[in-house]
Amino acid sequence: MKKIHQHLRQLLVNYFSLPSDAVMELPRITMLGDLHVYIENHQGIAIFKNDLLRLNIPNGFIQISGSSFKIKMMLPEELLLEGKIEHVSFLSKE
Secondary structure: OHHHHHHHHHHHHHHHOOOHHHHOOOOEEEEEOOOEEEEEOOOOEEEEEOOEEEEEEOOEEEEEEEEEEEEEEEEOOEEEEEEEEEEEEEEEOO
């Protein structure tokens, strides 16, 4: 059933030219150099430390590593992280 929903969402994106991040529930990540990361469409914080942030997303996690992390702004599905950003990666829930 989940595969059918994903397929229908992909058809909506392709046929109607809708933004894929909104329709497919994909995160949008915007970086300003290595100082700020703005993440939209996440599903909450899994881990937050001075050098690690892990956010829940539908298929796993977004993991950001670095140092001197501070959450500058947080809304239900948006987050602005400040610090020295060294690595951004996607992790599956397996």
